[in-house]
Amino acid sequence: MSTNWNPDWESQLRRELSLLGVASITELVESYSNATYEDLARLLPGFAPIQIQKLHYEESGNxxxxxxxxxxxxxxxxxxxxxxxxxxxxxxxxxxxxxxxxxxxxxxxxxxxxxxxxxxxxxxxxxxxxxxxxxxxxxxxxxxxxxxxx
Structure with missing residues (x-):
């Protein structure tokens, strides 16, 4: 069983996103514009809100x-x-x-x-x-x- 913070959590989160039919965390976040990061984490069991925010930040460029x-x-x-x-x-x-x-x-x-x-x-x-x-x-x-x- 994996944990939220294993060294490969970002790839696991990306796999979960593909299972939801979205290409990126940015696509998911934009699809749920009225959701908190906690709400989004409920869509991705096993992941913490801060992980979703961190990946969203990383996808936002420089x-x-x-x-x-x-x-x-x-x-x-x-x-x-x-x-x-x-x-x-x-x-x-x-x-x-x-x-x-x-x-x-x-x-x-x-x-x-x-x-x-x-x-x-x-x-x-x-x-x-x-x-x-x-x-x-x-x-x-x-x-x-x-x-x-x-």
């Missing part, structure tokens, strides 16, 4: 690739869905802090400075939003968070 920008946006939304599903201030302060900290902390060290900047900008943007505001990829104020010039 830091200058548009796919990496999409990864950052959609992964942050997934963390917010998990911790503050009814809106940014509908659950108290702690769940939002947990969502932002968990998201930034889950990123590789090479991305930490960039992600910390996103968290700071998110908090400024969120301060002006309604309690039940929940960002989406289509939300201009959310997209601007990822603009390095912001």
């Amino acid at each position: 830091i200058n690739d548009p796919a990496r920008g999409k990864f950052w946006k959609t992964s942050l939304i997934r963390y917010l869905m998990k911790h503050v599903p009814d809106g940014i201030r509908m659950h108290g302060d702690w769940p939002l802090i947990l969502a932002l900290g968990s998201w930034a902390g889950s990123m590789p060290e090479t991305d930490q400075k960039f992600c910390s900047g996103i968290v700071r900008r998110f908090k400024r943007t969120a301060a002006a939003k309604a309690d039940d505001w929940f960002p989406s990829e289509d939300d201009a104020s959310f997209r601007e968070l990822f603009d390095v010039k912001s």
